[in-house]
Amino acid sequence: METLAIHGGAPVKTGPFGTGKRFGDEEAAQLLEALEQNTLFYHFGSKVKQFLADFNAMYGREYSVATSSGTAALHVALGAAGVSVGDEVITSPITDQGTLIGILYQNAIPVFADLEPHTYNLDPASVAARITPRTKAIIVVHLAGYPCDMDPIMEIAKKHGIKVIEDCAQAYLTRYKGRLTGTIGDYGCFSTNDFKHISTGDGGMVLINSGAREDYETAHAFADKNYRRLGTTVDRGTSYIAPNYRMTELQGAVGIAQLKKLPWICERRQRYGDRLNEGLQGIQGVIPPQVDPEHDCTYWFYMLRLDLDQLTCSRAEFCSALEAEGIPNRAGYIPQVCYMQPLFQNRQAYPGSHFPFDGSSVSYKPGLCPVAEEILVTAVQIPLNEFYSLEDIEDIIHAVAKVGACYAKSDE
Numbered sequence: 001m002e003t004l005a006i007h008g009g010a011p012v013k014t015g016p017f018g019t020g021k022r023f024g025d026e027e028a029a030q031l032l033e034a035l036e037q038n039t040l041f042y043h044f045g046s047k048v049k050q051f052l053a054d055f056n057a058m059y060g061r062e063y064s065v066a067t068s069s070g071t072a073a074l075h076v077a078l079g080a081a082g083v084s085v086g087d088e089v090i091t092s093p094i095t096d097q098g099t100l101i102g103i104l105y106q107n108a109i110p111v112f113a114d115l116e117p118h119t120y121n122l123d124p125a126s127v128a129a130r131i132t133p134r135t136k137a138i139i140v141v142h143l144a145g146y147p148c149d150m151d152p153i154m155e156i157a158k159k160h161g162i163k164v165i166e167d168c169a170q171a172y173l174t175r176y177k178g179r180l181t182g183t184i185g186d187y188g189c190f191s192t193n194d195f196k197h198i199s200t201g202d203g204g205m206v207l208i209n210s211g212a213r214e215d216y217e218t219a220h221a222f223a224d225k226n227y228r229r230l231g232t233t234v235d236r237g238t239s240y241i242a243p244n245y246r247m248t249e250l251q252g253a254v255g256i257a258q259l260k261k262l263p264w265i266c267e268r269r270q271r272y273g274d275r276l277n278e279g280l281q282g283i284q285g286v287i288p289p290q291v292d293p294e295h296d297c298t299y300w301f302y303m304l305r306l307d308l309d310q311l312t313c314s315r316a317e318f319c320s321a322l323e324a325e326g327i328p329n330r331a332g333y334i335p336q337v338c339y340m341q342p343l344f345q346n347r348q349a350y351p352g353s354h355f356p357f358d359g360s361s362v363s364y365k366p367g368l369c370p371v372a373e374e375i376l377v378t379a380v381q382i383p384l385n386e387f388y389s390l391e392d393i394e395d396i397i398h399a400v401a402k403v404g405a406c407y408a409k410s411d412e
Contacts, residue, residue, distance in 0.1 A: 013326030020387030048252030066247035070191020073204030075102030087136035142171035170300035273299030279397035
């Protein structure tokens, strides 16, 4: 058995991971063209329009709306879906705050359903159990590029007449049974912040999957203060408040160039993530994520779990040993499930007020989503990058296997 680097042995990886340049001449050329328009406003320029046209063609949809961020995209979808005061929206307890902000801005109530243990995504049975007469929408989060089990979720939504919004911030070109995530629910929301598959610095998009012009116009207006700014006229007769989430021409320009790179980025990440899944099978105490053969995962990051009953170490010790082998990692994804954060424990979205939680019986007690809670105390996240080499991937596999072998409990 190899001696762990943390105990004085030779580390598995001594050289740097592969790196690359995300932005180049293509983005610079598009930005220069945007500046030469003499306007950076999306309605008068051509770059945001071209970016959306290219995105629509890639995803096979007629309509999408550009936004200033992925968080904004989700808020726009909620607004377009008609979510309002007192409504309930079911979502994942392991997600970024961006998934939740739009719910609360609409003065609706987040409801958390439990997760499947090996995909880290919503468990349809738990979603069904959380439905009430107040449920207006479900936000599914395709965490880390793993697709949610969409067919049963869509059946639940159809049965109860509620909307489904897909949070695809981490799931570009992910496929569920051959269908692109983001095209299955009523709305598909994407992020182009600097930590996603592609970047425009910040930004987002909302796919309108109904294909209805009316739905598109509602979403488009909600992203622009409810101004009806389509065609050559502007209707400023707003009937309810809506935010200003407009994307600029500079973001659109970078997006045009970035979209051209997206298929290559996703192909590399999928290949590397799938190889990790294959290579980490059979290591005592290590549980790779499960990706159904019918699906394609594009791995925004790679997250495995530890069966600590099969190991002689804690998760912290496992992570430290893996780091010493030259493999960066971190424990879990977020520190704790969303409903354990002070906002929900104190039921306070706004300083000095308990609105919109007043009168709501929705629970945020510990143990609400036991699988999700267990995921966060056993998960280990390993960065994944399209610029890595195959040698880098094999080094990750070797290092995890080495650490697992050294800490494996004996059968004796």
